[in-house]
Amino acid sequence: MAICAVHTSGQLNPTCSFSSSLGFNGQKQQQVAVFYKQRSSSSRRVGVSVIRCEQETIVIGLAADSGCGKSTFMRRLTSVFGGAAEPPKGGNPDSNTLISDTTTVICLDDYHSLDRTGRKEKGVTALDPRANDFDLMYEQVKAIKEGKAVEKPIYNHVSGLLDPPELIKPPKILVIEGLHPMYDQRVRDLLDFSIYLDISNEVKFAWKIQRDMAERGHSLESIKASIEARKPDFDAYIDPQKQYADAVIEVLPTQLIPGDNEGKVLRVRLIMKEGVKYFNPVYLFDEGSTISWIPCGRKLTCSYPGIKFNYGPDTYFGNEVSVLEMDGQFDRLDELIYVESHLSNISTKFYGEVTQQMLKHSDFPGSNNGTGLFQTIVGLKIRDLYEQLIAARAKTPAEAKA
Ligand SMILES: Nc1ncnc2c1ncn2[C@@H]1O[C@H](COP(=O)(O)OP(=O)(O)OP(=O)(O)O)[C@@H](O)[C@H]1O
Numbered sequence: 001m002a003i004c005a006v007h008t009s010g011q012l013n014p015t016c017s018f019s020s021s022l023g024f025n026g027q028k029q030q031q032v033a034v035f036y037k038q039r040s041s042s043s044r045r046v047g048v049s050v051i052r053c054e055q056e057t058i059v060i061g062l063a064a065d066s067g068c069g070k071s072t073f074m075r076r077l078t079s080v081f082g083g084a085a086e087p088p089k090g091g092n093p094d095s096n097t098l099i100s101d102t103t104t105v106i107c108l109d110d111y112h113s114l115d116r117t118g119r120k121e122k123g124v125t126a127l128d129p130r131a132n133d134f135d136l137m138y139e140q141v142k143a144i145k146e147g148k149a150v151e152k153p154i155y156n157h158v159s160g161l162l163d164p165p166e167l168i169k170p171p172k173i174l175v176i177e178g179l180h181p182m183y184d185q186r187v188r189d190l191l192d193f194s195i196y197l198d199i200s201n202e203v204k205f206a207w208k209i210q211r212d213m214a215e216r217g218h219s220l221e222s223i224k225a226s227i228e229a230r231k232p233d234f235d236a237y238i239d240p241q242k243q244y245a246d247a248v249i250e251v252l253p254t255q256l257i258p259g260d261n262e263g264k265v266l267r268v269r270l271i272m273k274e275g276v277k278y279f280n281p282v283y284l285f286d287e288g289s290t291i292s293w294i295p296c297g298r299k300l301t302c303s304y305p306g307i308k309f310n311y312g313p314d315t316y317f318g319n320e321v322s323v324l325e326m327d328g329q330f331d332r333l334d335e336l337i338y339v340e341s342h343l344s345n346i347s348t349k350f351y352g353e354v355t356q357q358m359l360k361h362s363d364f365p366g367s368n369n370g371t372g373l374f375q376t377i378v379g380l381k382i383r384d385l386y387e388q389l390i391a392a393r394a395k396t397p398a399e400a401k402a
């Protein structure tokens with residue numbers, strides 16, 4: 001097993017360290033870069049550094065439209081691995097990257113090849129593949145997966161400009177989150193597990209109003225216009241990615257309140273592909289059966305409109321899947337243990353871990369409904385997948401990679 005080579009003034013990563021990094025704008029830092037690319041749009045160099053690493057990085061893809069809960073999901077996921085996720089220390093304050101002991105989350109907005117003005121001039125949205133550099137995304141995700149550090153560009157959401165790059169060292173788990181993690185087949189093939197957050201139009205609208213109107217002072221008209229303007233490209237380039245996802249969290253209006261369009265009570269479906277290596281779908285009561293369960297009674301307090309679970313097999317884009325559904329919301333989060341104890345294959349390390357995670361983050365959006373519950377469970381499943389993959393690689397490295 002190769003030991004990491006260290007010839008750098010930079011910070012060391014506990015498992016992997018890098019031997020060089022490229023400077024930008026003429027500023028020379030370390031040498032030995034094996035690859036770099038000149039970005040015409042921003043005169044930056046982005047590169048890959050030589051590295052020897054003890055283990056390969058596991059890559060997770062999380063796809064969703066903007067404002068659909070990716071950041072919230074990431075906070076739940078990194079919490080499952082322990083430790084807080086923070087932006088790179090001493091770096092660009094507008095960096096989109098979050099680093100914790102185990103995970104590094106990079107935002108694929110950083111691969112926008114056109115800045116805000118560029119997109120306006122060309123009349124394309126950020127969702128359009130022409131506004132994104134998939135060659136570079138592929139090269140850099142591949143390099144990180146192989147244990148090489150990269151100089152990743154930064155898209156600055158404050159200025160709308162492409163900023164100088166930041167160094168990303170290979171973590172144990174790399175999460176690529178954003179609009180297009182499964183769009184390009186080369187990038188898709190690098191993913192060890194993929195998730196799509198599928199938020200229905202009604203719910204997306206309700207969330208946007210809540211955030212952009214209540215918290216950011218936007219008008220109702222401008223929110224509607226922005227959703228409408230994005231919709232054709234969303235339908236063409238973002239939504240189709242869900243067919244490739246190993247797990248989809250679908251968020252719909254409740255069916256418990258006839259005609260409800262407030263988007264407060266939600267019906268959430270966790271769609272889990274069968275036959276994915278190291279991923280055994282969660283089930284309720286009896287694996288493979290079709291179950292409908294109203295848990296409200298002596299052990300679970302439910303106010304109107306109550307809670308209903310459904311579970312069973314289905315097909316999704318021609319694939320066999322298991323679907324777990326929760327409609328409604330919890331009154332008392334501590335009572336979630338009652339529901340947790342009826343779920344199997346949830347990959348907890350101790351009894352009540354799901355409930356503990358949910359209670360720990362009770363202030364996150366969706367903590368009283370299926371969005372928080374299923375995001376937490378998927379986080380635990382990813383931890384399990386990671387541990388199984390590492391164990392398998394340690395035994396038979398070549399076989400585990402296949
Ligand atoms: N499960 C949820 N339940 C209710 N509201 C939610 C939920 N998840 C997200 N939201 C709403 O959507 C907003 C955006 O959430 P979040 O920042 O996690 O999404 P995002 O996809 O990372 O957004 P962006 O891409 O715009 O940064 C939150 O401020 C909240 O108002």
Ligand SMILES: O=C(CO)[C@H](O)[C@H](O)COP(=O)(O)O
Binds near residue numbers: 065109179
């Ligand atoms: O879809 C998006 C991110 O998920 C953004 O719209 C895109 O990145 C452009 O950002 P900005 O509006 O800050 O220029």
